[in-house]
Amino acid sequence: MIFMGHKNIISVMFFMWLSLVLPLSVLTKTFAAETRRYDPLLFDDFVHEYAKKAVKKPRTGTLYNISLPSNYSGVEVSYVRLKSGSLWRRGENSSFFKIPKRILALPYANRVDIVFQNFGNLSDSYFSIPNYTFVAPVLGLHIYGADANFSSLNASQMVTISLQGDPIVVQFSSVSLDENDNATMKCVTFGPDGTEIEFSSVTVPDYTCNARNQGHFSIVVPSLQPPSTKKRKRREKLWFWLIIGGGGFVLLIFSGVLVFKMFRAWKVECLVKESENSVALDIVWIGQSRMPSAGGIRTQPVLENDYVP
Structure with a gap:
């Protein structure tokens, strides 16, 4: 050659x-890793399947705390199975959520699984809003059909909920605020599909937000980056x-x-x-x-x- x-x-x-x-x-x-975000929808599916495997035969009305693998350290998950009739008549007050009565799951299932999430220090890894900063962890609420025939046809799919009365109340027990943040903080709701974002008012001094659908919720304030930080970036x-x-x-x-x-x-x-x-x-x-x-x-x-x- x-x-x-x-x-x-x-x-x-x-x-x-x-x-x-x-x-x-x-x-x-390295530069891409700094801006990387994880998919919250994949996480929701994973948590639901993981909770079902962790609790083989859940007792109706019993709240279970689910321990996730070590790579999800800081995320808290709990799970309860309820009869749809009981949810309609009494609602549910668990974790950080107060679910009112007269709530209907569609398509109808005799029993539903309700999964509660607290993303904790991993909130910024799954969610981001341009020009806003989280001052509270992101909380999640998802409802799934739990009947045997329902699960076989709609595995890992959330039901659609219809509120006939009061809204769902989201209670934030951990809020990190500076001096002037009280006047600018807002409730933020990420829809079930993770794309829709809605802002609403925060109820003080108990730091609660109202919601009429399931999804992810938090409290944010406008980002005020010092000029030196912007120039450095x-x-x-x-x-x-x-x-x-x-x-x-x-x-x-x-x-x-x-x-x-x-x-x-x-x-x-x-x-x-x-x-x-x-x-x-x-x-x-x-x-x-x-x-x-x-x-x-x-x-x-x-x-x-x-x-x-």
């Missing part, structure tokens, strides 16, 4: 590419793109130089091979240089006659 004599050039090019691309890939992953983004652009430019230059050298070496090798195949010449060494040399004269000169004066 023509390039077999240039393995060293290919190796240098390969290692130069690695030395530039790998740091850039690590930097890109802008500088970090600027350096990020400069490093990527500069690294790519340097990689392009080195690649061009190495390709040019490889092409020139290939061209010289082709010329040498062509010259060796065209005319058979002897090779002599002069010093440390290898040079072609013509052989001796084929026929010796002969006089026209043998007469010698």
